[in-house]
Amino acid sequence: MKAMSRRALITSGLAAAGVAGLATANRIAGKHGLIPPDCRGIYGPGETLTYAAHRLLTRDAMAREFPRSMISNNPFANEVAPPSEQFKKLQAGGFNDWKLTVDGLVAHPMTLSLADLRSMPTHSQITEVVCEEGWSYVAEWIGTPLSGVLREAGVLPQARYLKYFSIQPEWSDSIDIGDAHHPQTFLTMGMNDGDLPVGFGGPLRLRVPRQLGYKSVKYITRITATDSMKFQGDYAWFAGI
Numbered sequence: 001m002k003a004m005s006r007r008a009l010i011t012s013g014l015a016a017a018g019v020a021g022l023a024t025a026n027r028i029a030g031k032h033g034l035i036p037p038d039c040r041g042i043y044g045p046g047e048t049l050t051y052a053a054h055r056l057l058t059r060d061a062m063a064r065e066f067p068r069s070m071i072s073n074n075p076f077a078n079e080v081a082p083p084s085e086q087f088k089k090l091q092a093g094g095f096n097d098w099k100l101t102v103d104g105l106v107a108h109p110m111t112l113s114l115a116d117l118r119s120m121p122t123h124s125q126i127t128e129v130v131c132e133e134g135w136s137y138v139a140e141w142i143g144t145p146l147s148g149v150l151r152e153a154g155v156l157p158q159a160r161y162l163k164y165f166s167i168q169p170e171w172s173d174s175i176d177i178g179d180a181h182h183p184q185t186f187l188t189m190g191m192n193d194g195d196l197p198v199g200f201g202g203p204l205r206l207r208v209p210r211q212l213g214y215k216s217v218k219y220i221t222r223i224t225a226t227d228s229m230k231f232q233g234d235y236a237w238f239a240g241i
């Protein structure tokens, strides 16, 4: 009740700001934590409004989940750069030495193995990967919700974003803390009936089904909680779908 009326208030405030001017919109959005991170000036007031409106309308919304019968028979593994020597060595060892570091604004920085992650609650979801290039597929993703890992690490209240890094140095991304705690945001180790294949990001991929495919980074090695962020990337930071 209270949340709804607050939301209605903010929404009408933003709509009124459309008339009153974008500076007002920015102030209202800023006051309610709805400003997208500093993206080297790429984001103008329009992007701010898109982000703010999307967050208000869909803060707790779930990405669509599909029945098992709709799992794609031939999911498309997008091409990835050839594996590094480091990756090949880890693969030869059955990924037993794969490590996920959790650091930044957390009370308990930690390093987890895949076995550690497998000992955490396992969930599954049948959701779609949507590439900005226009193709998509549906698969079952099996893993542990990122929120559980964040709880163990004790993310500090001032953390607003989560950056995540791949073993591929050119692949990293970030999401806001709301999406980080979203129940469908998974550290994924399984796909359909088996282990997550390397082509699809195995042994460890962050699935962010509420955003476009490029936010679901493959071969995750580190996640860092932060309170500010200078975004560097080729695509729009917020890719809500």
Ligand SMILES: Nc1nc2c(c(=O)[nH]1)N[C@H]1C(S)=C(S)[C@@H](COP(=O)(O)O)O[C@H]1N2
Pocket (backbone or CB within 6 Å): 076, 077, 078, 079, 080, 081, 129, 130, 131, 132, 166, 168, 171, 199, 200, 212, 213, 214, 215, 216, 217, 218, 219
């Ligand atoms: N590490 C890494 N993660 C990545 C990519 C990549 O090349 N390397 N490609 C991204 C892009 S652009 C998309 S659309 C999806 C593709 O996922 P898929 O291979 O499961 O189809 O993975 C994303 N994650």
Ligand SMILES: [Mo]
Pocket (backbone or CB within 6 Å): 078, 130, 131, 132, 133, 213, 214
């Ligand atoms: Mo993509």
